[in-house]
Amino acid sequence: MNIPINQERLARTFIQLCEIDSPSRREKEVADYLRRTFHALGAEKIFEDRSAEQTGSQCGNLIISIAGNRPEQETIFFACHMDTVEPGCGVQVLQTGDIFTSIGDTVLGGDDKSGIAAIIELIRILQENKIDHGPLEILFTTCEEIGLLGAKALDWNRLTAGYGYALDSSGIDRIIIGAPAANKLLIDIHGIAAHAGLHPEQGISALCLAAQAIANLRLGRLDDESTANLGLIHGGVATNIIPDHIIIEGEVRSHSLQKLAAYTEEIQRAFQQEVDHWPALAPTALEQISETPTQAPAPSVLVNVQVDYPAMRLELSDPVLMRVKQAGLDLGRTLEFQMAGGGSDANILNSFGLPTAIIATGMNKVHTTDEYLDLKDLVRLTELLFAIVTVTVGE
Ligand SMILES: [Zn+2]
Secondary structure, three states: OOOOOOHHHHHHHHHHHHOOOOEOOOOHHHHHHHHHHHHHOOOOEEEEOOOHHHHOOOOOOEEEEEOOOOOOOOOEEEEEEOOEOOOOOOOOEEEEOOEEEEOOOOOOOHHHHHHHHHHHHHHHHHHHOOOOOOOEEEEEEOOHHHOOHHHHOOOHHHOOOOEEEEEOOEOOOEEEEEEOEEEEEEEEEEOEOOEOOOOHHHOEOHHHHHHHHHHOOOOEEEEOOEEEEEEEEEEOOOOOEOOOEEEEEEEEEEOOHHHHHHHHHHHHHHHHHHHHHOOOOOOOHHHHHOOOOOOOOOOEEEEEEEEEEOOEEOOOOOHHHHHHHHHHHHOOOOOEEEEOOOOOHHHHHHHOOOOEEEEOOOEEOOOOOOOEEEHHHHHHHHHHHHHHHOOOOOO
């Protein structure tokens, strides 16, 4: 298959995109760039949803429709997120041979601008070469990096495609077919404050209680498809005050919903048991002479569990995977079908009933200032997209 990719133009597009600031919630400049680019490419429709009202971003998600010249073929979509992680402003791209890096003080932003650049080049070569293809929809989301907010607020009914591909994973020629669900935990522990030097016996340390509960917990990798972590702790006022309020934030992830529920409950139980068995305070001298018995002050815990994102799992017989598999065969390429350990927009799109596989874009060491991308991988990605669009499955 001879695919007429213009490598220099692809590289230029990628560099341009990386050098536009687009931290989460400030994606407007990239969104404007995409509007201009796809307008010039004759997009049939450019729609911006109203998700900004929920996400707090400067703009909504964009859905761009490309008609194609084979309207009888099924519509598929591609998706990328427009936002990048910090430090991601003022990116200056360095190209050394085929390798793109930042100059070192920011991320590169190949997550997810590698995917965006490949899509733009794809549409350009389809048009320049008058390649037959069916209708395409391109979804550009906001706020992926801060909790998949854009995708969660997406006006997904606007997508008419039956299935699609999120271009958003490291490595190359990898297809992600499953990703875990995650729960977010906010553990709110109340003890009793007291002066640590004068009346320590009148206090209950929320911190000590939390420490006891955590000491009995299993965290880290729990089994081959589940993990748990407590990642943040807030609380305390001064060294001479017994801390009466500690907040711990954590997460549980699993590819299995049953295990996710069980491990989440295990953490809740560990804290509740510690609270239930915490020794009661000795009555104070005043209470000892009091006629009316008072309720002994006791600690308490509240565990707030929020579904962060649902799991996704595709079958090799699903049309979305059959199509990319065929595309790989057409290219004479072996694609790897793998499970991921993290959540992304695809988890949300799948939960809307839009089967979405994740395609690796060649991005590497993402979310670090060592991030890099090889132009050869970006070309390979674009070739794969081309093959997906022009695949001869079922014909
Ligand atoms: Zn990403």
